[in-house]
Amino acid sequence: MSPTKPDLWRIPPQETLRASRAGPIAEFPADATPGFDGDRKNGTRLLADYGTRLAQLQEKLFAEGRAGGERSFLLVLQGMDTAGKGGIARHVGGTMDPQGLTVRGFGKPTDEELANDFLWRIRKALPPSGQIGIFDRSHYEDVLPVRVHNLVPEAQWRSRYAAINAFERELTASGTTVIKCALVVSKAEQKRRIARRLDRPDKHWKYDPGDIAERAHWDRYLAAYQDIFDLTDTDAAPWYLIPADRKWFSRLAVARLLVDGLTAMDLRWPAADFDIATERRRIAALEG
Amino acid sequence: MSPTKPDLWRIPPQETLRASRAGPIAEFPADATPGFDGDRKNGTRLLADYGTRLAQLQEKLFAEGRAGGERSFLLVLQGMDTAGKGGIARHVGGTMDPQGLTVRGFGKPTDEELANDFLWRIRKALPPSGQIGIFDRSHYEDVLPVRVHNLVPEAQWRSRYAAINAFERELTASGTTVIKCALVVSKAEQKRRIARRLDRPDKHWKYDPGDIAERAHWDRYLAAYQDIFDLTDTDAAPWYLIPADRKWFSRLAVARLLVDGLTAMDLRWPAADFDIATERRRIAALEG
Numbered sequence: 001m002s003p004t005k006p007d008l009w010r011i012p013p014q015e016t017l018r019a020s021r022a023g024p025i026a027e028f029p030a031d032a033t034p035g036f037d038g039d040r041k042n043g044t045r046l047l048a049d050y051g052t053r054l055a056q057l058q059e060k061l062f063a064e065g066r067a068g069g070e071r072s073f074l075l076v077l078q079g080m081d082t083a084g085k086g087g088i089a090r091h092v093g094g095t096m097d098p099q100g101l102t103v104r105g106f107g108k109p110t111d112e113e114l115a116n117d118f119l120w121r122i123r124k125a126l127p128p129s130g131q132i133g134i135f136d137r138s139h140y141e142d143v144l145p146v147r148v149h150n151l152v153p154e155a156q157w158r159s160r161y162a163a164i165n166a167f168e169r170e171l172t173a174s175g176t177t178v179i180k181c182a183l184v185v186s187k188a189e190q191k192r193r194i195a196r197r198l199d200r201p202d203k204h205w206k207y208d209p210g211d212i213a214e215r216a217h218w219d220r221y222l223a224a225y226q227d228i229f230d231l232t233d234t235d236a237a238p239w240y241l242i243p244a245d246r247k248w249f250s251r252l253a254v255a256r257l258l259v260d261g262l263t264a265m266d267l268r269w270p271a272a273d274f275d276i277a278t279e280r281r282r283i284a285a286l287e288g
Numbered sequence: 289m290s291p292t293k294p295d296l297w298r299i300p301p302q303e304t305l306r307a308s309r310a311g312p313i314a315e316f317p318a319d320a321t322p323g324f325d326g327d328r329k330n331g332t333r334l335l336a337d338y339g340t341r342l343a344q345l346q347e348k349l350f351a352e353g354r355a356g357g358e359r360s361f362l363l364v365l366q367g368m369d370t371a372g373k374g375g376i377a378r379h380v381g382g383t384m385d386p387q388g389l390t391v392r393g394f395g396k397p398t399d400e401e402l403a404n405d406f407l408w409r410i411r412k413a414l415p416p417s418g419q420i421g422i423f424d425r426s427h428y429e430d431v432l433p434v435r436v437h438n439l440v441p442e443a444q445w446r447s448r449y450a451a452i453n454a455f456e457r458e459l460t461a462s463g464t465t466v467i468k469c470a471l472v473v474s475k476a477e478q479k480r481r482i483a484r485r486l487d488r489p490d491k492h493w494k495y496d497p498g499d500i501a502e503r504a505h506w507d508r509y510l511a512a513y514q515d516i517f518d519l520t521d522t523d524a525a526p527w528y529l530i531p532a533d534r535k536w537f538s539r540l541a542v543a544r545l546l547v548d549g550l551t552a553m554d555l556r557w558p559a560a561d562f563d564i565a566t567e568r569r570r571i572a573a574l575e576g
Binding site for chain 1: 351354355374377378381382384385386387389390391393422424474475476478479482483486489490492493494495497500503557558559560562564567568570571574575576
């Protein structure tokens with residue numbers, strides 16, 4: 001039972017996109033719009049509705065945090081280069097109040113970060129109570145490029161899946177709702193997107209010649225992703241595969257998962273911790 | 289010369305609202321719309337235009353940061369309770385990409401913060417290179433409630449104005465553009481806004497009975513603000529008085545100051561640090 005009404009979703013994305021059910025990533029159709037009975041235009045309109053609801057839900061979570069509540073929300077985004085993680089942060093995160101939202105990117109670790117446990121920089125960036133956090137890349141980088149390029153011995157990266165599960169259990173037990181989305185772009189669409197960056201001088205800053213070398217490791221990345229889904233897709237911190245060849249659909253699907261995740265928190269406006277009648281009298285007595 | 293075209297501004301806000309020219313805060317008209325030849329409807333439409341431009345300028349700043357640039361932008365917001373600092377963060381900050389924006393609030397300091405210099409928590413929250421930061425309250429709290437309530441000896445808070453000027457000089461010298469806006473709400477409008485919070489259960493969380501006690505210190509706050517303007521309104525880090533009784537105008541004025549401040553940075557897309565023809569050939573050779 002999804003807490004939102006069906007909209008144009010014939011099947012809620014929780015059922016079609018959950019990693020454990022969506023099948024191996026290597027066979028996942030990146031250009032599909034599973035369960036959604038609508039086109040780009042419908043999707044864009046619905047995304048605007050979700051934006052309004054996200055803003056409302058976020059304000060309640062923020063209010064709860066101000067009133068002493070300790071819950072928060074974390075969206076983890078992973079995906080190959082050009083999959084659109086930044087676009088999700090912008091178009092889905094952008095519907096919310098920036099006061100209650102923290103977007104954090106995790107690039108190549110600094111020397112200080114490397115000198116610490118791989119979760120050290122993640123813990124420092126967790127959303128505080130009442131806040132929504134979006135991670136553009138995350139602790140999963142430590143079992144993705146780190147594994148593909150053998151940056152640490154196998155025994156070390158192998159031990160990280162269990163460490164991640166323990167960390168995420170701890171996170172959710174302390175009141176953070178966690179949703180993890182892997183944006184799946186096809187190899188052909190990635191090629192088009194990389195080429196497009198070269199065509200526009202205002203996109204050159206996004207072009208990294210190293211991205212082409214990374215493509216040579218495509219299948220090893222897919223295998224690393226598959227292990228992530230097999231080992232860390234838990235009910236407490238579920239993984240979703242998001243078809244990302246159509247940007248409008250990936251944004252819509254992630255927004256829907258966020259709306260449902262926040263709705264399931266059953267957020268309420270904090271009750272007044274003062275006497276309303278007394279305060280009315282105090283205000284009436286004010287000058288001005 | 290303002291870098292933006294006149295729009296409906298007969299006089300740019302830099303000229304009418306700069307603290308040193310806008311006259312004493314105690315006589316500043318909080319419901320005025322100085323220099324703007326338009327009404328709420330015009331202002332709201334223009335704010336949407338500014339939002340589009342802010343998003344473009346922000347992306348260039350972000351790109352510059354990614355390319356190794358060290359510049360950033362800081363908007364400091366101060367104002368009495370209900371003046372609308374949060375609304376600015378939401379409606380002006382909300383036009384930008386949350387990836388490139390950090391909104392930080394500074395409430396009552398923690399024990400750890402009190403054990404450190406008053407600028408310690410501020411330094412930790414400064415926007416990184418390529419980012420825009422919005423401070424909802426700031427280091428100026430240490431010469432506002434701290435001074436009004438004698439939380440530290442006078443000699444100590446008196447020394448802070450010079451410390452703040454030195455700090456802001458250092459900030460701007462290292463590449464951060466700083467703009468400081470004091471939202472000025474009238475005592476009558478504040479009373480209406482406080483009363484409205486009581487009328488709506490979804491606003492009770494914003495109601496703090498302590499705000500009414502603070503109103504008793506109104507004139508001492510005005511005096512503390514006036515000293516701030518007299519002592520820390522510098523060309524490097526200017527103060528603006530923003531009339532805040534009309535929310536649409538305060539948002540418009542702050543957005544205009546941001547647009548102009550970012551435009552004056554003369555942001556350019558970073559040049560490619562790779563050979564475009566070579567990369568085109570590499571891409572053409574890719575499978576997929």
